Amino acid sequence: MHTGNKHTLTKQGLFSLSIPLIEVFELTKQFGTLHALKGVNFKVMPGEIYGLLGPNGAGKTTTIRAIIGLIEPSSGCAMIEGVDSAKNPVYVKSKIGYVAEKPTLYESLSARDFLEYVSSIRKLDQTSVNRIITKLGQVFEMANFFDAPIATLSTGMKQKVALIASLVHQPSVLLLDEPLSGLDAKTSRIVKDLLSLHAKKGGAILFCTHIMEVAENICTRIGIIYGGKIVAEGTLDQLKNGSKSETLEEVFLKLTNEENEIADKSRLLGEAFFKDETA
Amino acid sequence: MKLLEAWRNSRLPYKEVVFRSIAEERGRMWWGGFGKGQLGEDSQNDYELTKKALRIAKWDKSLVSIFCVIAAIVPFTAQFFGSPMIGLTSAISLSLAVTFGFIALYAIQTLSSFVSAESCVLLSTLPINQKDFSLVTLFSFVRSVDYIVIGSILSQLIMVIYYTWSPVAVLIMFVACIVNTVLAVAVSLWFSRIFTKNLSSGGRSKKATVLRLFFILMWGSLLMGVSLLISLPYYIVPSLELTLLGSESITYLLFGLFHPFSAGITVANISSPVVADSIVLIGAASLIVYVIVALFAGKWMIKTVKQISTGTDIKIARVTAKNFSIKPRSPLLGYVIKDLKVSSRNPATAFFFALPVLETVIVSFVTVNFEMMRASTLLVSSFMGGIFVLLMPLALLSAEGTGLEFTKTLPLNINKLVISKTLISTLTYVPIPIVLLIMALMKPLTSPTALLIPFFIILSIASASIFEIQLFLSSVTKGKLAALIHDLKKLIIGIAILLLPLVAYSVLYLVSFSHIFAVFIMGCISVLEIVIAFALLKHNKH
Numbered sequence: 001m002h003t004g005n006k007h008t009l010t011k012q013g014l015f016s017l018s019i020p021l022i023e024v025f026e027l028t029k030q031f032g033t034l035h036a037l038k039g040v041n042f043k044v045m046p047g048e049i050y051g052l053l054g055p056n057g058a059g060k061t062t063t064i065r066a067i068i069g070l071i072e073p074s075s076g077c078a079m080i081e082g083v084d085s086a087k088n089p090v091y092v093k094s095k096i097g098y099v100a101e102k103p104t105l106y107e108s109l110s111a112r113d114f115l116e117y118v119s120s121i122r123k124l125d126q127t128s129v130n131r132i133i134t135k136l137g138q139v140f141e142m143a144n145f146f147d148a149p150i151a152t153l154s155t156g157m158k159q160k161v162a163l164i165a166s167l168v169h170q171p172s173v174l175l176l177d178e179p180l181s182g183l184d185a186k187t188s189r190i191v192k193d194l195l196s197l198h199a200k201k202g203g204a205i206l207f208c209t210h211i212m213e214v215a216e217n218i219c220t221r222i223g224i225i226y227g228g229k230i231v232a233e234g235t236l237d238q239l240k241n242g243s244k245s246e247t248l249e250e251v252f253l254k255l256t257n258e259e260n261e262i263a264d265k266s267r268l269l270g271e272a273f274f275k276d277e278t279a
Numbered sequence: 280m281k282l283l284e285a286w287r288n289s290r291l292p293y294k295e296v297v298f299r300s301i302a303e304e305r306g307r308m309w310w311g312g313f314g315k316g317q318l319g320e321d322s323q324n325d326y327e328l329t330k331k332a333l334r335i336a337k338w339d340k341s342l343v344s345i346f347c348v349i350a351a352i353v354p355f356t357a358q359f360f361g362s363p364m365i366g367l368t369s370a371i372s373l374s375l376a377v378t379f380g381f382i383a384l385y386a387i388q389t390l391s392s393f394v395s396a397e398s399c400v401l402l403s404t405l406p407i408n409q410k411d412f413s414l415v416t417l418f419s420f421v422r423s424v425d426y427i428v429i430g431s432i433l434s435q436l437i438m439v440i441y442y443t444w445s446p447v448a449v450l451i452m453f454v455a456c457i458v459n460t461v462l463a464v465a466v467s468l469w470f471s472r473i474f475t476k477n478l479s480s481g482g483r484s485k486k487a488t489v490l491r492l493f494f495i496l497m498w499g500s501l502l503m504g505v506s507l508l509i510s511l512p513y514y515i516v517p518s519l520e521l522t523l524l525g526s527e528s529i530t531y532l533l534f535g536l537f538h539p540f541s542a543g544i545t546v547a548n549i550s551s552p553v554v555a556d557s558i559v560l561i562g563a564a565s566l567i568v569y570v571i572v573a574l575f576a577g578k579w580m581i582k583t584v585k586q587i588s589t590g591t592d593i594k595i596a597r598v599t600a601k602n603f604s605i606k607p608r609s610p611l612l613g614y615v616i617k618d619l620k621v622s623s624r625n626p627a628t629a630f631f632f633a634l635p636v637l638e639t640v641i642v643s644f645v646t647v648n649f650e651m652m653r654a655s656t657l658l659v660s661s662f663m664g665g666i667f668v669l670l671m672p673l674a675l676l677s678a679e680g681t682g683l684e685f686t687k688t689l690p691l692n693i694n695k696l697v698i699s700k701t702l703i704s705t706l707t708y709v710p711i712p713i714v715l716l717i718m719a720l721m722k723p724l725t726s727p728t729a730l731l732i733p734f735f736i737i738l739s740i741a742s743a744s745i746f747e748i749q750l751f752l753s754s755v756t757k758g759k760l761a762a763l764i765h766d767l768k769k770l771i772i773g774i775a776i777l778l779l780p781l782v783a784y785s786v787l788y789l790v791s792f793s794h795i796f797a798v799f800i801m802g803c804i805s806v807l808e809i810v811i812a813f814a815l816l817k818h819n820k821h
Binding site: 094098100106107108112119120123126130147165 | 606621624
């Protein structure tokens with residue numbers, strides 16, 4: 001069992017590792033009769049932003065939760081910096097920053113209390129954590145919300161708190177499940193810049209989304225997951241060329257067999273709303 | 280919208296309030312099922328879990344109602360249990376006081392969700408006019424306490440009919456019951472509103488924290504008052520009646536000014552006068568004043584409920600942060616502080632922090648009347664204090680709520696979580712041995728060695744807490760989530776761990792007549808318990 005690799009921030013502020021920061025190998029997960037994952041494989045190297053695209057229920061969140069060590073795989077493994085998440089989840093969790101699709105934070109705490117808690121659990125140094133939080137607080141314009149109970153914040157503000165909490169320890173790996181949901185255009189842009197910076201520093205990002213434009217804009221490599229399997233993987237151009245499509249959306253719909261389904265549903269919609277006309 | 284239709288429609292927002300209060304305040308539901316809602320099989324469980332939560336809420340309400348009815352009747356039955364007199368004035372007053380406490384305490388459990396939750400959001404999107412919408416919201420609010428109110432009022436009226444056979448007395452009792460209910464619900468609504476407002480306003484004000492602490496203590500006192508009234512009616516009713524009869528008319532008059540004594544004096548003396556007419560008149564006049572107060576309180580409640588339904592009740596004031604600095608602590612201290620903050624900001628769990636004060640009062644109350652501090656007194660006091668503390672780990676787990684899903688993503692060893700909650704629970708017990716030690720210093724002791732009993736129990740409390748939390752955690756990982764809700768088995772194990780050294784002491788003393796030997800073995804058992812508990816923690820992988 002791995003106990004951790006020598007890694008992280010060098011003097012130049014760059015992450016230095018040549019092995020995959022995220023590696024998922026033949027990952028399967030079964031819930032009763034439901035096969036949520038059927039042998040998922042992919043790697044994310046330092047400096048990469050890997051987009052995991054898939055329709056609802058395809059297995060994106062299950063994959064991410066297996067990587068964090070929140071669920072035990074039925075078979076296969078998920079590794080962070082070469083360390084198996086199922087075998088050493090505490091170590092893995094110390095290396096990652098995670099933002100859930102719907103962040104479940106302690107609603108009665110203020111953002112300050114919450115970040116204090118997170119920093120305490122992560123054993124962070126006061127000076128360095130305050131430097132990061134001050135910068136991120138300014139970037140995300142948190143001044144008016146920093147001492148308010150999280151319960152009273154909007155979805156977007158909660159998302160910002162979750163983002164800050166995922167970054168306070170300067171993780172080498174970011175696992176983001178729809179991190180832009182609820183954010184306004186300006187903040188979304190800032191987050192995209194932030195992800196690019198993280199990748200430039202040599203960090204790895206796993207970015208789960210079903211919004212094609214976002215994936216097109218920021219991901220260096222994309223994996224399309226459908227029915228618990230990665231059905232295609234590559235750069236944007238590779239995917240477009242491979243399926244002879246113009247856009248990522250076309251690629252996605254072709255690979256997930258959803259083109260015909262959409263045509264059927266559009267016909268049903270027409271019948272529902274324009275029944276008289278069609279008759 | 281017709282009243283009946285509004286009543287029917289109010290079921291939906293009421294269910295939402297009940298569900299939210301259970302889901303938010305009893306976080307142990309979130310340990311597995313809800314948190315893993317996206318995982319497929321667990322999302323199927325969500326539906327079952329929701330149905331179960333609502334079923335439990337119904338049972339909860341029915342059981343509390345039955346208990347409330349019994350508590351309302353008991354003061355009237357003192358005569359059947361050897362009391363020399365019925366004491367109708369005291370019985371009525373006490374019965375009203377008990378139901379006041381019951382209704383207020385139960386209402387607080389659900390009203391905090393009513394005040395803070397968007398339970399009516401779904402209705403607000405439907406094409407219903409504002410008047411109907413407010414009516415439905417009001418009814419959903421009334422549903423929170425319907426069984427309890429109807430049950431207690433009916434039982435009190437039946438008792439008054441039985442003892443007085445006077446239509447006027449029954450009518451006045453009915454008015455008094457309504458006044459009592461309105462005041463109780465108004466107090467709960469006010470409390471929940473202030474608490475929620477206090478939390479919503481944010482900021483780092485010391486005043487807000489002090490105010491919250493004050494509320495916690497107030498709530499704890501209410502609970503203690505109700506417990507005392509329920510457990511000691513046969514002692515309280517006759518002595519209260521004797522106090523009333525034996526007092527100077529001025530004292531009686533003063534009693535008459537306060538609710539529920541004003542109602543008690545008026546109703547009891549209409550059928551069979553035992554005091555001067557002037558005093559009855561004062562009682563009746565006070566009752567009229569309380570009717571007016573209840574009318575105002577009722578109007579305020581309707582206004583507040585309407586404001587809640589339109590989302591204009593609580594205004595959130597934003598405080599601009601002067602800086603973004605934070606102060607990280609060690610992981611364990613960080614977790615303890617988080618636990619304290621989270622649970623003290625939840626109205627349903629906050630009152631557990633009044634436990635040390637309540638325990639101190641109860642233990643002092645038990646021991647102060649004894650001329651000598653006996654080992655049996657120390658045993659009983661230790662157990663009584665400890666039994667309350669055993670509720671604390673469960674309350675702390677409940678307070679975690681959905682936030683636990685986030686904690687699971689942090690590099691936290693599960694043992695830190697267990698130790699944090701064990702530390703808090705054990706610390707709430709610490710006042711007991713200290714109070715007992717102080718009491719013992721003021722009184723002669725049968726055996727100085729016996730003073731070690733409550734101190735050894737600290738170890739048993741810690742062991743019981745560890746076992747309770749571990750059992751809850753292991754149940755979840757085995758997927759027996761449904762069994763977690765209201766599962767008393769864990770508590771029983773906690774009680775057994777607490778009782779074991781106390782029983783061992785008693786048995787050994789009866790066999791050997793040696794305090795030193797009995798205390799020594801008891802201490803060994805307590806130490807063994809804590810060693811086993813820590814050994815159990817070592818088995819936690821992560």
